[in-house]
Amino acid sequence: MQLLTFSLNGVSYGIPIQNVESIESRIDITMVPTAPPYIRGIIKLHGDIIPVISLAARFGVTTSQPIQNLVVASVDGMKLGLEVEQVKEIVEIENKSVLPMPVIMSGGGNCFSDVATRQRELIAMLDVGTLVSLAEREQLRQLVEEQSE
Numbered sequence: 001m002q003l004l005t006f007s008l009n010g011v012s013y014g015i016p017i018q019n020v021e022s023i024e025s026r027i028d029i030t031m032v033p034t035a036p037p038y039i040r041g042i043i044k045l046h047g048d049i050i051p052v053i054s055l056a057a058r059f060g061v062t063t064s065q066p067i068q069n070l071v072v073a074s075v076d077g078m079k080l081g082l083e084v085e086q087v088k089e090i091v092e093i094e095n096k097s098v099l100p101m102p103v104i105m106s107g108g109g110n111c112f113s114d115v116a117t118r119q120r121e122l123i124a125m126l127d128v129g130t131l132v133s134l135a136e137r138e139q140l141r142q143l144v145e146e147q148s149e
Contacts, residue, residue, distance in 0.1 A: 014091070
């Protein structure tokens with residue numbers, strides 16, 4: 001399995017490469033006052049209006065470095081921009097190196113499916129499908145539609 005790895009507050013995270021649409025440098029974000037607190041706003045990229053999620057706010061952490069990259073991921077046909085401190089690399093992870101996230105950490109509202117081990121590093125694997133709930137996805141779709149008009 002291939003993962004796009006990135007860092008946030010000194011922690012390594014990974015997204016399955018099949019969920020990644022593109023990696024962008026910092027883009028100007030238009031704030032939308034009615035959006036949930038972890039939604040930084042929206043961007044227009046290649047003709048699409050894309051909501052941008054602050055992963056730091058979503059995870060409840062502060063960032064130790066400036067946000068340098070935006071990972072555009074696809075969730076059920078919907079594109080989401082994910083703010084990350086820095087994209088690191090694409091890595092190949094063997095299936096035997098992927099372990100389930102401990103039960104105590106994979107409860108309700110958690111968006112991490114598994115943890116991968118690579119050399120001496122642990123990579124928390126982000127399940128982009130659970131990053132936002134179905135109800136939140138519908139709200140985001142409405143937000144994007146309103147901004148597209």
